Structures are given as C-alpha cells and as structure tokens.
Amino acid sequence: MQWLITAALFLLTLAAQATLATRIGLLDARPDFLIILVVQMALVSPRVDSILWSWGMGLLVDLHDGNPPGVLALTYLAVAMVTHRIRSEIFAGHIITRLLLVALADVLRHAALLVSEIARGHPLHVLLFARTAVISVAYTVVAAAVVLPLLGLTLKHVYPQGRRS
Numbered sequence: 558m559q560w561l562i563t564a565a566l567f568l569l570t571l572a573a574q575a576t577l578a579t580r581i582g583l584l585d586a587r588p589d590f591l592i593i594l595v596v597q598m599a600l601v602s603p604r605v606d607s608i609l610w611s612w613g614m615g616l617l618v619d620l621h622d623g624n625p626p627g628v629l630a631l632t633y634l635a636v637a638m639v640t641h642r643i644r645s646e647i648f649a650g651h652i653i654t655r656l657l658l659v660a661l662a663d664v665l666r667h668a669a670l671l672v673s674e675i676a677r678g679h680p681l682h683v684l685l686f687a688r689t690a691v692i693s694v695a696y697t698v699v700a701a702a703v704v705l706p707l708l709g710l711t712l713k714h715v716y717p718q719g720r721r722s
Contacts, residue, residue: 559716560606562576562589564713567591567594567613567614570596570614574591578587578592579604586693587696588697588700588701589666592659593700595607595611595614595633595662596659596662597708599611600655600658601712601713603681604638604641607641608638612631612637615631615632624670625673629669631669632665639663655701656705659705660697660698663694667686674683674686
C-alpha cells in the first residue's frame, strides 16, 4: 500500500510540476516541486524507497523535459542518497534545515543541467542561466516553505515508523 500511495504522490507532484510550476513561473524560473518531494522522501522513508522513487522520477522528468536520459535521474538519486545518509546527523525535523537541504539540492540540479547543456554543445549564456538558476532556487525554497509541512503530514501516514534505514 505504501508504494501505491507514494506513486500517487509522485504522479501528483509531477503533474503539478508540469502544469502549475509553468503557470507561476517568474522571469523564466519556476519552482521545482519534485526536488522538494525527493528531499522529504529521503528524510522520512527507508533508503531503498527513497532511492528508487527519486531515480524513477528523475528519469521520467528527463524524458518529459527532453534532457539526456539520466541527468536528473542521477541528480535526484544523489540528492536522495546524501540526504538519507546525513539525516541522522542533522536536525531534520526543523523547517530551516529542510529548506537548506532543498536549496542545496536545487543548486545541484541546476549545476547538472548546466553541465549537460555544455556537454551537448549547446550555446549557453552562463550569466542568463545563473540568473534563472538563482531565482529558481529562491522560488523553490519559498514553495518548499508551504509544501514541506503538507508533505510531512502526508508521508507521516505513509511511513509511520519515521526514519528507518
């Protein structure tokens, strides 16, 4: 049952990313709801669950957005693994800590996309990309301040044992 509810949550988040995030964009920047979910999942779910879901969702986003397959899949996987690894060493229950994790994860996502664009040989205006990335990270953190408590309540019922290995 956990997998079914988690799948529905990821699909709802993916739908919000594809529709709502594009509508509320600001200066070509939009919040990344999926990175918020990846961080929250890594904080409360078992390691295998967070790793598999993060990688799978990253792969779906890669295919949807036209990225080379694996760029965001590996980025989301790395975010889930690192977050899961450090969650016992940080005060993960505090909203500020979770917002910092979301900000760092989103910076990593933008860095991966930048490297991907450069590797594919696309002409890229780095200053414009950096401006969009900074606005997007700030926007994602603001969105996370609202979304993280809601996800926490939802995932508390899906993974009631809290943090497991």
